[in-house]
Amino acid sequence: MATTLAATNPVAVADLKGKVEPDWCPGCGDFGVLAAVQKALVELQIPNHNVVTISGIGCSSNFPGFINTYGMHTLHGRALAVATGVKLANHDLTVLVTGGDGDGFGIGGNHFVHSMRRNVDLLYIVMDNQIYGLTTGQTSPTSRLGMKTKSMPFGSIEAPVNPISLALAAGATFVGRGFSAEQKHLTELIKQGIQHKGFSFLDVFSPCVTYNHDNTYQWFRPRVRKLEDDTGYDPTDWMAAMGKSLLWDDEIPIGKFFERTDVPTLHGAEPVLDAGPLAHVDMRIPGDVTRSFIEELM
Amino acid sequence: MKKTFAIGIGGAAGQGVATPGDIFAKIFSRRGLHLNAYNAYQSIIRGGHTFLTIRTGPEKVTNMGDRIDLLIPLNQDAMDRHLRLLTDGAACLYNSDTIKPAVAAEGVALYPLPVSKLADITRNKVAQNTLAVGAGLSMMGIGFQALEQVLTEQFKKKGEGVVTENIGIARAGYNYATANFKPFAWPLPMTANHYAVLSGNTAMAMGGAAAGVKFYCAYPMSPSTGVLHWMAAHARKAGIMVRQVEDEIGVVNMAIGASHAGVRSMCATSGGGFALMSEGLGLSAMMETPVVVIDCQRAGPSTGVPTKTEQGDLWQMLGAAFGDYPRALAAPLDIGDCFKVISEIFNIADRFQCPGIVLCDLLLSEGRLSVDPKDLDFDPVIDRGELITNASSASGANGDGTYKRYKITESGVSPRAIPGVPGHTHTAASDEHDEDGVLISDEFTNPTKRRAMMEKRMRKVAGIAAAVPPPVLWGPPDADVTLIGWGSTKGVIEEACEILTEQGIPANQLQIRWLVPLHGDAILEILKDVRHTFIVENNYSGQFARYLRSETSFVPDGYIRKYDGEPFMPHHIVEAVKEQLSGKTKLSVPAHEILV
Numbered sequence: 001m002a003t004t005l006a007a008t009n010p011v012a013v014a015d016l017k018g019k020v021e022p023d024w025c026p027g028c029g030d031f032g033v034l035a036a037v038q039k040a041l042v043e044l045q046i047p048n049h050n051v052v053t054i055s056g057i058g059c060s061s062n063f064p065g066f067i068n069t070y071g072m073h074t075l076h077g078r079a080l081a082v083a084t085g086v087k088l089a090n091h092d093l094t095v096l097v098t099g100g101d102g103d104g105f106g107i108g109g110n111h112f113v114h115s116m117r118r119n120v121d122l123l124y125i126v127m128d129n130q131i132y133g134l135t136t137g138q139t140s141p142t143s144r145l146g147m148k149t150k151s152m153p154f155g156s157i158e159a160p161v162n163p164i165s166l167a168l169a170a171g172a173t174f175v176g177r178g179f180s181a182e183q184k185h186l187t188e189l190i191k192q193g194i195q196h197k198g199f200s201f202l203d204v205f206s207p208c209v210t211y212n213h214d215n216t217y218q219w220f221r222p223r224v225r226k227l228e229d230d231t232g233y234d235p236t237d238w239m240a241a242m243g244k245s246l247l248w249d250d251e252i253p254i255g256k257f258f259e260r261t262d263v264p265t266l267h268g269a270e271p272v273l274d275a276g277p278l279a280h281v282d283m284r285i286p287g288d289v290t291r292s293f294i295e296e297l298m
Numbered sequence: 299m300k301k302t303f304a305i306g307i308g309g310a311a312g313q314g315v316a317t318p319g320d321i322f323a324k325i326f327s328r329r330g331l332h333l334n335a336y337n338a339y340q341s342i343i344r345g346g347h348t349f350l351t352i353r354t355g356p357e358k359v360t361n362m363g364d365r366i367d368l369l370i371p372l373n374q375d376a377m378d379r380h381l382r383l384l385t386d387g388a389a390c391l392y393n394s395d396t397i398k399p400a401v402a403a404e405g406v407a408l409y410p411l412p413v414s415k416l417a418d419i420t421r422n423k424v425a426q427n428t429l430a431v432g433a434g435l436s437m438m439g440i441g442f443q444a445l446e447q448v449l450t451e452q453f454k455k456k457g458e459g460v461v462t463e464n465i466g467i468a469r470a471g472y473n474y475a476t477a478n479f480k481p482f483a484w485p486l487p488m489t490a491n492h493y494a495v496l497s498g499n500t501a502m503a504m505g506g507a508a509a510g511v512k513f514y515c516a517y518p519m520s521p522s523t524g525v526l527h528w529m530a531a532h533a534r535k536a537g538i539m540v541r542q543v544e545d546e547i548g549v550v551n552m553a554i555g556a557s558h559a560g561v562r563s564m565c566a567t568s569g570g571g572f573a574l575m576s577e578g579l580g581l582s583a584m585m586e587t588p589v590v591v592i593d594c595q596r597a598g599p600s601t602g603v604p605t606k607t608e609q610g611d612l613w614q615m616l617g618a619a620f621g622d623y624p625r626a627l628a629a630p631l632d633i634g635d636c637f638k639v640i641s642e643i644f645n646i647a648d649r650f651q652c653p654g655i656v657l658c659d660l661l662l663s664e665g666r667l668s669v670d671p672k673d674l675d676f677d678p679v680i681d682r683g684e685l686i687t688n689a690s691s692a693s694g695a696n697g698d699g700t701y702k703r704y705k706i707t708e709s710g711v712s713p714r715a716i717p718g719v720p721g722h723t724h725t726a727a728s729d730e731h732d733e734d735g736v737l738i739s740d741e742f743t744n745p746t747k748r749r750a751m752m753e754k755r756m757r758k759v760a761g762i763a764a765a766v767p768p769p770v771l772w773g774p775p776d777a778d779v780t781l782i783g784w785g786s787t788k789g790v791i792e793e794a795c796e797i798l799t800e801q802g803i804p805a806n807q808l809q810i811r812w813l814v815p816l817h818g819d820a821i822l823e824i825l826k827d828v829r830h831t832f833i834v835e836n837n838y839s840g841q842f843a844r845y846l847r848s849e850t851s852f853v854p855d856g857y858i859r860k861y862d863g864e865p866f867m868p869h870h871i872v873e874a875v876k877e878q879l880s881g882k883t884k885l886s887v888p889a890h891e892i893l894v
Contacts (some may be wrong), residue, residue: 069723073725078547081553081555088552
């Protein structure tokens, strides 16, 4: 049914517009991510009713309200756990998970690591602004050492997490980094991430124009280098990806760091799903099977 | 008084207490006898002390009872702890090579088994157990064939040699007892019935499968892990996706995600894991996505006593997650009810799009009971409520061509579309929202909308109350004593009532199964004519008594509580009632005489 609809009514950007305008601050990097996701879905022609956009809590986690797909605005840090349940219950759905660096790497760090090793088939986009915005400017897990915020006014004494290295180490099968000011590049990464069969992680620099005065558009622009421009770079080489993930300050790579396609997805590895999405199977268990369950007890 | 026979098997973890227990259970149930088994154990893989009580009889056996008829101590420690509690007519079978008898009461028979003479103990390390099973069955008047059959099934996989060896040892024990020991005065009868024997955890897992659960996830935590084990072992046959998750926060959120996508999903944990799930219950309530969570209570707080039972989580269930929201909370009354309650609570959770909590405890979760297989109904009523699973079924949902996920209705229930249905895209939000569900920032809401949505959700409370039957009084209506309990204490209170009645103190019972909704008015109506009321519960502070008082202002005449980790035995309640009727106290805390 979905394909028929898509064939007769091509998906347009207008179909993906949410019922309310985003309430992000003017200039927020998240606008660029929203636009890129909408463009990617249009280019891939995925009908909006087959997409579930799931977020946690935070500025960027308001994302599902601003895009017309099925949406879930869940708890702080829990989007990946909810998304895993959605995907396993109906693996025909395209699952997008959106959130911020605090949501994903701080309070949700446990689910982040385990979702990657499970290779859940979804795209996780972290709008990484290196700060807590909705709570009005505190240190986040990706805030740089020494960064002064309301919660660490004398400067952070904690090393930041490296999301790319962490994702590579945890077994993500698609790892990329985008910059919200690089629209075409970001849209392409999102398309690839959606199409990848397995866990796709995209860390997207999405500057906070209100609370982060260190990592601004002006700071990122001269530093970012597209991996795609480096003809010698091989994104199937995990060691090379790990090496690139360590670059920071003067040169910050963006683009596809790593992809492997030989790992089964979580839903693909479980024979229980061979009969089709659980959401559509018969709830009753055949009588001969239930009789065998009782027989075991006698 | 019902006739029963109880066996106690004690030893260290790793000595094989479970296997003879399983063998006895199988033989009794196949003989058409009912049984109840309770294992008092410790959080240790090797060593310590475990004590398994199996009580059987031709009528329903609802609890471990007060008396051991046959004691099988597998080590000296078990002999020393338990022999002194045996009374007239009981017997003790022990390995005379390694165990010295302790002092026994008058009328208790001590039967030494010369284990090394009867079996080759260098070949078979659990020979003493098998000998004792054989000897015990001889004394109970049960033919050897039943044991031969069970041993054949048990060791089939290990090859014919092992089968023959074990049957040989069992027969040696059987014959030795026939020749040397006095049979019990009451040979165990036989009936035409045939029962299934299962734990509460197995019952709840199977109840989930029967209710159409297609997604189950959990983090291992005693005493709930048995649910996970059954689900995992039967997942592929039953078509259930079973996942072990990184923590209970992940568990409840994953279950909610699966439920949101349209399947019935369930998870089980104990008090500590439930504490982690708390925020998720609020999510389920706010997004109006049903989920069923089982809490198998163990003695708390904190890590507490992981292998001991308690009814100490009631207030955690009542207060789980912040804010007001509709929920359903049921405490199964016995192991058979563990099966039934699951499909009932799923229907409530689905119809009212809210969390459903099953409040079980170690006593039921890990205890075992004979259940008539007819009572394990895999075809229960499944009511999914107002669920939109395809576009055509939804065309008239709102009557105006638009779909409002959180449409304000008289019942408070709004038709729920699952992702994938064309024309029904919406956002389910943990933030307060309006009918559209898209208002996910405080900026978009206002006092009028907030009030309307609170009232919409809370209107479901009345619907849930109407969907759940009020409790009823069991036993003679004009009794002198009314015992009030909830959940797993049903069986032991019932037996205490019988004993009291026999002893000239007519007693009846009000046992609460649905804690939310409580039906306070119906309870007050029942209690307005009763004479002496006592609330019996397995916790320190009288959690149910305090809850009942807060909901109804009802204050009983006295309280009977136990919080030592072990369940009530009938005589605990009987003696406490007498103590309170004599005016000695209003709070009885019976001591557990068995040291486990």
